[in-house]
């Protein structure tokens with residue numbers, strides 16, 4: 001039996017195996033312990049942190065304000081922790097999670113440096129055997145997949161990739177010692193959130209930066225800066241109030257800047273401009289809550305789109321570059337970016353924008369990237385190409401449920417879950433923020449807490465009722481998948497090729513994976529329990 005740390009020595013039998021030591025895994029472990037269950041977390045990294053352990057690229061920062069992107073389950077914790085910036089950077093969030101691990105003495109039940117390779121159900125005993133790399137296995141009555149929604153790096157298979165002789169990096173797997181680009185010619189592939197955050201800083205350091213853009217992105221300013229101590233004190237004076245206000249929000253954050261209860265379609269030009277200007281000045285994702293129909297009505301959406309493009313054209317001096325940076329899809333359809341100087345970076349003399357829609361990549365060469373128009377000589381390449389989102393981390397594990405069925409087979413036509421919490425045929429295997437739950441469309445920390453608390457209560461109720469097993473009903477699951485698709489279909493989300501749909505990974509089935517709307521989802525989860533776990537089979 002070990003005391004945490006690297007290696008695979010651990011109790012070979014526990015009540016609950018938890019996969020991943022990010023926000024979800026840490027809290028799940030804490031709740032299991034409080035319930036008197038034995039639990040073991042298995043974590044591939046060498047420390048806690050999950051997303052915030054791996055994503056160390058320059059500028060990595062959360063796009064939900066630090067006072068809201070934090071645990072609310074323990075008042076002493078939220079009172080004692082002092083955030084220093086409006087939007088916390090990766091190092092600060094990692095320090096916070098390390099503090100949580102120490103404060104609740106979590107490390108002794110975490111095995112670091114071990115990747116879960118398989119989770120196989122033994123139907124005779126009703127237990128799961130979880131296999132680890134570099135070796136060993138743990139059996140458990142329950143498995144909780146706290147594997148994160150954006151944890152499996154997507155590295156496109158570009159022609160000639162192996163021939164490039166310089167170093168390559170993926171933003172989601174950044175070297176812990178950092179990277180010094182001073183004097184180098186750097187290429188960044190991708191223009192999503194990770195690129196938008198890292199590009200301004202790489203441009204400041206590199207001799208030359210070439211950005212390879214396939215789809216232009218919308219971004220709104222963060223206006224990040226030191227957090228005003230008076231604001232922090234005011235929030236802490238009624239932290240419960242802010243948490244409750246957030247949980248009542250569609251996306252479970254921004255409770256201090258509520259969505260305006262007016263349709264853009266019904267607003268005058270003056271009202272539109274005034275509200276968009278106000279929200280632009282506030283900064284951040286609440287921009288999309290300026291009106292209540294922005295993600296429902298293309299006409300309404302176009303008003304927000306026009307406003308943001310107007311800002312882009314004010315910021316970027318060269319009209320041709322501004323044209324290339326102008327997106328034409330619905331704003332908010334892909335995750336809106338929140339930036340610190342992204343568009344202005346393209347005014348720098350040492351930055352070049354390559355539009356891959358005009359001139360696609362032909363091949364990587366030993367010395368750089370060749371497009372149909374030119375050879376771009378590079379010393380280093382950064383893949384800011386995102387993640388195999390929501391299902392990627394799970395599909396890398398050989399999960400086998402009833403009858404030895406692989407999860408990959410059950411999900412061949414896209415992920416199928418009930419409430420995003422369980423999938424039929426895989427009893428006692430829980431997902432935290434799984435597909436079919438609000439997850440990435442919500443403040444992840446609120447979504448995680450709600451799931452962990454639901455799972456914890458479910459385990460308690462099973463024991464209290466003298467039962468051992470819970471599984472999702474096939475019918476309830478089918479109805480839930482229809483519901484998730486129906487909700488998405490009523491929005492503008494499915495209108496572009498986003499990672500929400502799996503469209504960024506070649507060959508991945510296109511299904512809209514998250515469920516829009518946190519409060520109605522929580523209501524359903526509560527009602528399901530009140531109805532005696534309706535839609536689940538317990539025995």
Ligand code: N01
Nearest residue numbers: 061062063156190191192193194195214215335384385386
């Ligand atoms: O990844 P992305 P990300 N050739 O998938 C391009 C969260 N996050 O890591 O749009 C050329 O958004 C791809 O192009 P296209 C946040 O939820 C949060 O940036 O598919 N280009 C796109 O431009 C975010 O949404 C924070 O045409 C290729 C880019 O790579 C999510 O993580 C910070 C390509 C990938 O963008 C993912 O963000 C960072 C190819 N073959 C991340 N393949 C904050 O909290 C892909 N691309 C602020």
